[in-house]
Amino acid sequence: MREEKPKMDVLQEASQMLSEPSRNTKRRILTGFNFVFISALLLHLIIQLVEFGKLPDPTRDLILYPFIIIINLISAVYNVRVLWGKREQVHWLNRFTAWSTIGISLLLALLIVHNSINTATSILVDFGFSVIMIFIVGTVIGRKAAIGWFAIASISLFIAYQNLGKNYEYHLLTLEEVNQFNEALSRNNPEAVDRLEFLREHDLAPLPIGLFVSVWFIFMVTLFVAVYYESNMISKVLGVIPAVIDKISIASREKNKLQNENMRMGLELDVARKIQMTLLPKKEELNQLETFEIAARMDPATEVGGDFYEVMVQDDNSAILSIGDVTDHGLQSGLVMLMVQSTLRTILDTGGTEVSLTDAMNQINTVMYRNIRNRMNDIRNLTICLVHIKDNQATICGQHENLLKYNHKTQKVEVIPTDDLGLYVGLIDNIEDYVQETKIEFDDNDILLLYTDGLTEAENSKGEFFGEKRLIELFGQHASESANELVDTIFDEIYRFTGSQNILDDISLMIVKNTQK
Amino acid sequence: MKKLIAGESTITFEETESLLVFEGSMRLANMKEYDVVTDFLKESSETSPQNLTMDLRSLKFLNSSGITTLSLFILTCKKNNQPQITVLKNDNISWQQKSVTNFKKLWDDVEIKD
Numbered sequence: 001m002r003e004e005k006p007k008m009d010v011l012q013e014a015s016q017m018l019s020e021p022s023r024n025t026k027r028r029i030l031t032g033f034n035f036v037f038i039s040a041l042l043l044h045l046i047i048q049l050v051e052f053g054k055l056p057d058p059t060r061d062l063i064l065y066p067f068i069i070i071i072n073l074i075s076a077v078y079n080v081r082v083l084w085g086k087r088e089q090v091h092w093l094n095r096f097t098a099w100s101t102i103g104i105s106l107l108l109a110l111l112i113v114h115n116s117i118n119t120a121t122s123i124l125v126d127f128g129f130s131v132i133m134i135f136i137v138g139t140v141i142g143r144k145a146a147i148g149w150f151a152i153a154s155i156s157l158f159i160a161y162q163n164l165g166k167n168y169e170y171h172l173l174t175l176e177e178v179n180q181f182n183e184a185l186s187r188n189n190p191e192a193v194d195r196l197e198f199l200r201e202h203d204l205a206p207l208p209i210g211l212f213v214s215v216w217f218i219f220m221v222t223l224f225v226a227v228y229y230e231s232n233m234i235s236k237v238l239g240v241i242p243a244v245i246d247k248i249s250i251a252s253r254e255k256n257k258l259q260n261e262n263m264r265m266g267l268e269l270d271v272a273r274k275i276q277m278t279l280l281p282k283k284e285e286l287n288q289l290e291t292f293e294i295a296a297r298m299d300p301a302t303e304v305g306g307d308f309y310e311v312m313v314q315d316d317n318s319a320i321l322s323i324g325d326v327t328d329h330g331l332q333s334g335l336v337m338l339m340v341q342s343t344l345r346t347i348l349d350t351g352g353t354e355v356s357l358t359d360a361m362n363q364i365n366t367v368m369y370r371n372i373r374n375r376m377n378d379i380r381n382l383t384i385c386l387v388h389i390k391d392n393q394a395t396i397c398g399q400h401e402n403l404l405k406y407n408h409k410t411q412k413v414e415v416i417p418t419d420d421l422g423l424y425v426g427l428i429d430n431i432e433d434y435v436q437e438t439k440i441e442f443d444d445n446d447i448l449l450l451y452t453d454g455l456t457e458a459e460n461s462k463g464e465f466f467g468e469k470r471l472i473e474l475f476g477q478h479a480s481e482s483a484n485e486l487v488d489t490i491f492d493e494i495y496r497f498t499g500s501q502n503i504l505d506d507i508s509l510m511i512v513k514n515t516q517k
Numbered sequence: 518m519k520k521l522i523a524g525e526s527t528i529t530f531e532e533t534e535s536l537l538v539f540e541g542s543m544r545l546a547n548m549k550e551y552d553v554v555t556d557f558l559k560e561s562s563e564t565s566p567q568n569l570t571m572d573l574r575s576l577k578f579l580n581s582s583g584i585t586t587l588s589l590f591i592l593t594c595k596k597n598n599q600p601q602i603t604v605l606k607n608d609n610i611s612w613q614q615k616s617v618t619n620f621k622k623l624w625d626d627v628e629i630k631d
Contacts, residue, residue, distance in 0.1 A: 303546075327581040328548050379548060379589055383581075399619075419615055423622050427588060434622050453581070456611075468611070504544075505580075 010254065014247035021236035025229045027079045030098055030140045032225035034076035037105070040218045041065050060111065068104050075101045098140050105133060106149065113160050120168070121207055123160050125215050127153070132223045139230055178206075265330075272304045272334030276506075279341045281311050288313050291516035292389060294321075295483035297491060298508040306333035306382065307452045307506035308341060312349050316390070320348050320357075323400065323450040323510055324384035324425075336372060336380050336426070343367045348386070357386045357397035361422060361435045368426035381427040385418055385450065389512060394442040397435065398422040401453055404472060406479045408445035413476045415468075416440060447486075448512040449475055454505035458494050466497050483511040521557045526576065528557060535565035535600070542578035551586040558590045568601040569594075573617065577610055584616050588623055595624035603628045 045065065048055050055061040075097035081087045109129055113122045130153035138146030173181070184192035199205050277300070286294040298307050306326025313319050322344055326333045347360045364384065372378050385400035396403060399422035405414045416438075423434040442448065451471070458466040471490070478489045487509055494507065519530045526541030537558070545551050562569055571587075579587070594602055606617040606629060621627045 325581065327585050330547070379585060381585060381588075401615075419618065423619060424585070424588065427585070428592065428623065457578075 010247045010251040014244045014251070017240045017244050017247065018237065021233045021240065024083065025233040025236075026098075026140050027083055028229040029136060029226045030101060031076055031079040031083065032229065033136055033140075033222060034072040034079070034101060036218065036222045036225065037101075038069050038072045038076065041069055043214075057115075060115070064108070064111070068108060071100050071104050102133075102137050102141060102145065102149075105129075106152065109133065109153070110156055113156055114163075119160055119164060120170070120204055121212075123157070123164070124170075125212060127157055128216065128219050130156075132219055132226075135223065136226050139226060181206075268331040269304055272329075272331045273300055275334040275338050276300060276304060276306075276308070279308065279338065281309070285313075286311055289317065289319055291317060291514070292319060293483045293513040293515050294319075294510070295487045296508070296510040297487050298506060299491065299503065300506050301329070301454065301503050303329040304334065305329050305454065305506035306337050306380075307454065307508040308337045309450070309508055309510050310341060310344055312345065314353050315350060316353060318353065318388060318390035320353075321387040321389065321448075321450065321510065321512065322348075322384060323452060323508060324382050325400070325452045325454075325506070325508075326382040327380050332376065332378060333380060335376070336368070336378075336382065339371055340364065340368065340382060340384065340425075353388070353390075357388060357395055357437050358435050361386060361398050361425070362430075362432050365425045365431045365435075366429070369429050372426045379427075381424040384425050385421075387448065387450065389442060389448070389514070391516070392441060392443050392514070393439055394448060395437055395439050396421060397437045399424070399434075401451055401456070402468065404449040404451075404475055405440065405442070406447040406449070406475060408443060408447075408479075411476075411479070413472045413479075415472070442514050444514055444516055446514050447475075447479055447483075448510075450508075450510040450512075452506065452508040454503065454507040455490075455494065455509060457505060458498050458503060458507060459501060460498050461501055466494055470497070483513045486511050519557075519561075521553065523554055528554065530557070530561045530564070532564055534570075535568055536570045536572060537561055538572045539576040541576065543576060543583045544578060544580045545582065548582050548585065551582055554583070554586050555590065558586075559593070562590075562594060562600055566599050568603065570603040570605065572605040573613060574605050574607040576613075579612050579616070584612070584619075588619065591620050591623045591627060595626070601626060601628070603630060605630050607631075 045055070045061060048061070078087075078093055078097055082089045109126065112126045112129075113119070130149070134146050134149050134153070137149045181192055181195075185196060196205070276298075280298060281296070286296060294311055296309050296311070298309065300307070306328065307324070308326075309321070309323040311319055311321055324340060326336045326340070343364050344360075347355060347363055361384070368382070372380055383398070383400040385396065385398040385403070387397075387403070388395040394405075396416065396418060398418065399420075400418050403416040403418060405416060406412075407414055421436050421438060423431045425431070449471075456466055456468050456471060460466075470493075474490055474493055475486075478486055481489060490509055491507070518532070521528045521530075523543055524541075524545055526539065526543035529538045529540075530536070531538070543554075545554070591602060594600060602620075602624070604617055604620055604627060606613045608614055608631060617629060621629055
């Protein structure tokens with residue numbers, strides 16, 4: 001399977017463009033420092049070996065220095081590869097290389113001063129290292145790290161000062177005096193030899209000026225590299241600003257577009273909800289029948305679905321009921337619902353008994369197919385069930401959810417499947433072969449329950465559905481209630497079941513009680 | 518083997534067996550979101566033009582937009598007269614009890630097996 005990288009939004013891109021010069025600068029400074037450090041340590045080892053034929057402090061020079069060189073080498077190789085685009089940067093490696101380089105340098109700085117062959121010269125020379133490092137640490141890692149280094153270096157400086165004693169003074173010799181002393185030494189003048197011995201005992205052996213010059217030169221190179229990249233960064237940041245402004249304006253346009261889109265969708269949903277709620281039969285329409293007690297309710301989901309129901313009273317005091325569900329959500333579904341409702345009423349409103357339910361269903365399918373597929377260029381469709389209730393009989397047509405009937409005589413709830421009574425409406429041009437009617441007894445005090453799938457598929461926080469089984473039990477237990485009470489009881493129970501969960505689909509319910517005496 | 522993750526469901530296509538296995542609960546928000554499923558099914562049917570088995574036995578839930586998507590796929594195959602579709606269904610899952618037989622209504626050549 002291919003995993004795609006998440007797409008960066010424009011503002012993220014802009015912010016990356018702005019931070020890129022700074023990030024690269026830090027990397028260049030760190031890498032420059034690594035290289036200078038490696039070269040200085042190698043040079044030190046070579047000079048010691050060539051000049052004196054031995055290392056002044058073998059433990060330090062054979063264990064610590066190689067370790068420092070390896071750490072710096074790892075950092076240098078990683079950062080150069082990232083800078084050259086040869087590898088992706090990794091967050092932990094960025095941190096590791098910066099902190100390990102700086103950490104090992106701090107350790108070395110402390111060792112040089114406090115474990116040095118010459119503490120007095122260390123104060124003169126090696127604190128120059130700390131001065132540079134405060135700048136580098138601040139740039140590569142951050143302000144807090146620079147404060148840390150400053151604090152440690154200050155304490156270290158104070159300790160070195162204490163170790164030498166406040167009465168210590170630097171006494172400088174003229175070149176003539178140096179030559180005289182060296183000449184005396186070469187003549188094995190006992191006084192000169194004794195003095196040199198004495199100085200060595202106190203770690204104050206004379207040092208050649210070349211050593212001072214080369215150490216300070218290395219410091220200068222280190223600082224120069226850091227300052228060079230640091231000052232270059234500002235011009236780079238300035239350079240990307242026009243491109244960044246471009247990105248920001250694109251982001252702002254996208255945001256506006258999104259806001260407009262959201263507003264449009266919000267308006268669409270409002271319109272859809274209005275269409276849906278306006279078209280449902282009013283309560284007084286449901287109460288027109290003398291022999292049937294009808295109650296119905298539809299609760300729309302947050303993103304309006306396409307549920308609808310209709311009650312069409314006929315001249316012979318019978319009624320044609322319908323309940324249905326358009327696929328998908330939003331304005332388009334609302335439109336489909338509007339068309340279904342108009343078609344239904346045109347065919348079945350008054351004089352509906354002259355048309356068979358089967359013919360009505362086929363006509364509805366034709367109209368919906370032509371409108372949805374040809375005009376709207378859409379693939380929405382619907383399930384719809386028509387029920388003609390007359391005297392003690394109900395004729396059912398169309399494929400939808402199961403219908404439930406409470407049989408007053410047996411006091412049991414019967415399930416009436418509609419699977420074989422039709423097919424999705426509006427999906428294909430002709431469903432005649434599949435549309436059928438079935439007749440059931442609908443005796444006095446029997447109750448019919450029609451619902452949409454939003455009811456049985458109402459979900460609680462555990463992801464469980466309300467389900468048909470629960471509905472059947474509830475229906476049986478409360479069959480003695482009036483149609484209105486029964487509708488409210490069932491909705492209350494659904495909301496008790498779903499708790500704080502949003503309803504994801506419209507929930508529709510129609511209850512019809514046969515009340516003829 | 519190709520795999521499509523659609524919300525809480527997956528569709529796996531085993532090219533060698535011309536088998537599409539559906540798992541989980543498929544409830545993408547609207548028809549538009551089902552476009553990825555439509556494309557995946559179309560590619561699979563082009564890879565296996567002779568016959569194709571759709572194993573729905575582990576698909577616990579499919580919303581009405583999803584049912585429409587599968588129905589349209591069947592209708593497309595009917596129009597092209599290929600591939601021959603076999604659907605494996607699970608009658609213990611409520612959406613399948615109702616909807617799977619509709620596939621055969623849409624195209625009589627569809628074979629449904631339990």
